[in-house]
Amino acid sequence: MPHPRDAVPTTDKLHRLDKLFLPGATLAVLLFLAPASLLAQTQVDCKTPQPPTTPVQVDNAESTSKPDAAQLPEANPSRPTITNPAHIPPVGYLQFEQGFLQANGSPSGLDHQFSLNQAIRLSLHPRLMLEFESQPFALTREDATPDAPAASQSDPGDLILGVQGLAIKEVGRIPTIAGAYLQRVRSGTAPDLDIGSFSRSAVILVSGDLGDFHYDSNFSGSEQQQVLLRRAQYGQTLSITHDLFSKALHQKLELTGELWHFSQPLVTATRSGTASPRSNAVGTLWALGYTLRPNVVLDAGLNHGLTSTSTDWQGFAGFTYVFPHRLWPHQDNLPQSLNHRHVHRR
Numbered sequence: 001m002p003h004p005r006d007a008v009p010t011t012d013k014l015h016r017l018d019k020l021f022l023p024g025a026t027l028a029v030l031l032f033l034a035p036a037s038l039l040a041q042t043q044v045d046c047k048t049p050q051p052p053t054t055p056v057q058v059d060n061a062e063s064t065s066k067p068d069a070a071q072l073p074e075a076n077p078s079r080p081t082i083t084n085p086a087h088i089p090p091v092g093y094l095q096f097e098q099g100f101l102q103a104n105g106s107p108s109g110l111d112h113q114f115s116l117n118q119a120i121r122l123s124l125h126p127r128l129m130l131e132f133e134s135q136p137f138a139l140t141r142e143d144a145t146p147d148a149p150a151a152s153q154s155d156p157g158d159l160i161l162g163v164q165g166l167a168i169k170e171v172g173r174i175p176t177i178a179g180a181y182l183q184r185v186r187s188g189t190a191p192d193l194d195i196g197s198f199s200r201s202a203v204i205l206v207s208g209d210l211g212d213f214h215y216d217s218n219f220s221g222s223e224q225q226q227v228l229l230r231r232a233q234y235g236q237t238l239s240i241t242h243d244l245f246s247k248a249l250h251q252k253l254e255l256t257g258e259l260w261h262f263s264q265p266l267v268t269a270t271r272s273g274t275a276s277p278r279s280n281a282v283g284t285l286w287a288l289g290y291t292l293r294p295n296v297v298l299d300a301g302l303n304h305g306l307t308s309t310s311t312d313w314q315g316f317a318g319f320t321y322v323f324p325h326r327l328w329p330h331q332d333n334l335p336q337s338l339n340h341r342h343v344h345r346r
Helices: 011-016 021-047
Strands: 094-106 110-125 128-142 151-155 159-168 176-186 200-210 213-226 229-243 253-264 279-293 296-305 313-322
Touching: none
Parallel strands: none
Antiparallel strands: 094 110, 094 313, 110 128, 128 151, 128 159, 159 176, 176 200, 200 213, 213 229, 229 253, 253 279, 279 296, 296 313
């Protein structure tokens, strides 16, 4: 049935209407329409849904805002231990490591040395990683000798480029086994500590888990050079990591203990100056690592030399940071893993 507003009188009827009845008719029509309009409005209001009183969760999966902790890649530090892990960082994420080292008493006539150490690591594939290590600054004070007084100097150290590849991935108690090759691309002028520096090095790396303990071990063969003299150096290291107060701190704090040994083919005297025809550096290291965020790990510790040709004491502190955004998009045909059970060593 048409609405009263749509019923239009014909022309003949309009001519018969008396002008006196027009106002009354208009009033009657308005009185008729008003209740209908109010009723219609009431029905519309009743059917219109009210806005919710509680906020509705919005899906921000496509948002480009800063990723939260659950989306961040986890750092896989190679510092502060001498031992490097066989595991590599997540593919495509740039990992930056910065350390500060204070060493006191070395057989090379070094009284103390403060240095900065950096490493950049980038995994190109789940089984392949590139790394770049440097010592941009070292402030050294050497002991006085009969021929020269004590002197200080500041120098840069070596620049090293390396590649590491995984041969076997960890399954149960079978550890991850990897191989690495390191090449010195620029020789620095900073005095070396007890282990010395190498021109090239090949390393076998082993990492695994035994219960709540995580271990890393390295076996290395390197070439050391002094003017025209070249000698082979061999090293073995073992570090073990365990969580401290894991429930209270949610596995954020870790303690690492390490025992290491390196032959010293170019060291011929002890810290006191006594002749040492066959030298070996042996030491023990203890460090704490704290996961501030999944991609940020802080560390600090001490290293003590156990032989007379080892650096007496070394103190260090630093951090590892993984940039939260990939350098290139994911590849669907490659397995991706952002998270590891052992943050510090996996």
